[in-house]
Amino acid sequence: MYSFKGKVVWITGASSGIGEQLCYQFAQAGASIILSARSYTNLERVQSKLSGFGAKSRIILIDLELLNQLPDKVDDALACFGRIDILVNNAGIGLRDFALATSLMTDKKIMNVNYFGPMVLTKELLPHMIERQSGQVVVTSSLSGKYGVPRTSAYAASKHALHGFFESLRSELVGSGVFITIIVPGIIQTDITAHALKGDGTLFDRVEATYQSAYSTEKAAKKILQAIIKKKEEVFIGGNEGITLLLQRLSPWLMRRFIRNHPIKRWRKLKRRLNFWKK
Ligand SMILES: NC(=O)c1ccc[n+]([C@@H]2O[C@H](COP(=O)([O-])OP(=O)(O)OC[C@H]3O[C@@H](n4cnc5c(N)ncnc54)[C@H](OP(=O)(O)O)[C@@H]3O)[C@@H](O)[C@H]2O)c1
Incomplete structure (x- = not known):
């Protein structure tokens, strides 16, 4: 297994699903981890397993919707281990409603969490990576970043926006020593649909059948690590x-x-x- 020994990895959305599994895989490969999400209880649960792997880790609570707070969070993250080698912009929320039933408030929330939040974190952190001429920014998109399906309008918009932003950024970073990897997951066995929003902003609160027997988070996280090691520009993960x-x-x-x-x-x-x- 490739070693991430000595590497510092910052993972958003570390409190559940794909992000949680990424923490375990990176920890087993020797990395030090900074875990971020909103739920302290869940992050603590993940962190306690990380210490079982002998990994160093720190928790930084983040609400990606609160864009003004994010620059300070980047400073906090840099202070944890003195630098960040890999930022994994993984946090995200889904939508399960028709476009016409979705309020502007919900549209904005999804765009902030899935697009503007990762964009702000990346722009704040990049100067540090560029100065060191080394670093990798990973971003979790979706098949919804490639095409739109019913009842996912703002989600699909946010994931399409990620492709536009990070493709463009990648072309600006050529020769800087900083790499961009876009992950395109298919259907992965997580509670993402339960955590998704309905148009009125309340929780959908139900794991859809398709997600109950889908591609495992463990397999997905292992493949994501492989893509990061190979500095792939874009990779599909799923069935x-x-x-x-x-x-x-x-x-x-x-x-x-x-x-x-x-x-x-x-x-x-x-x-x-x-x-x-x-x-
Ligand atoms: N599962 C799939 O089939 C699938 C397919 C395509 C793409 N994806 C993408 O994969 C990523 C991970 O999703 P998942 O499937 O692992 O779903 P998940 O289990 O619901 O995880 C989502 C993560 O995002 C965090 N999060 C949500 N809102 C946040 C906010 N406002 N600020 C900070 N963190 C926030 C959640 O933590 P808190 O609630 O504690 O904040 C949680 O850790 C997402 O970007 C998703 O779009 C998943």
Whole structure:
């Protein structure tokens, strides 16, 4: 296994799901971890497991919606171990409602947490990385960053925005020693749908069936570490749903027809067929 010994990794969204698993994988690979999210109780739970791996770690509470507070959080994070080698912008919230049923307040919250928050953290931290001529910024996008499906409008918008910003930034960083890695997860087994918002800003509060038996967070985190090691520019992580990226590239027209009606139902049907042919 590649060693991250001596590396300092700052992970947002470390209190659950993919971010939590990334903490364990990085810790086992020797990194020191800065864990961030809103829930102190959950971060403490994750941190106590990290000490079991002998990893050094610190908690910095962050609410990505509160953009004005983020520059100070970057100073706090830098003060933990004196520098940050890898920033993993992983925190995010989903949406489960139609665009017309979604209030502007909810749209803004999702854009702040998923797009403006990571953007501010990255811009605040980059001068330190550029000065050291070394660093990597990782950002967790989604298939929704590639195409839109019903009931995810602001979420899809925020993830598309990440691609625009980080692609552009990458081209500006050539030769600086700082690398950008965009992670595009498919469907990963987390509680993301339970934590997602309805249009009125309340919690959706239900883990959708598709996510209950999806690609495991452990496998996803291992693959993300591999992508970080190889300094990949962009990588898909997940199961068969990755085929939709190919379909989207080959025929955006066909893809739009596919997602127009009940894409999840259609996806399950297609998956059953694919599994049948695999047998
Ligand atoms: N699971 C999937 O299938 C999937 C697919 C595509 C992309 N993704 C992306 O993967 C990332 C991780 O999602 P997940 O699946 O692991 O979901 P999750 O278990 O719900 O984790 C989301 C994380 O984001 C944090 N977070 C939410 N709002 C925040 C805020 N205002 N400020 C700071 N942190 C906040 C949460 O912590 P607190 O609540 O403690 O703040 C939590 O640690 C997200 O960016 C998501 O969009 C997931």
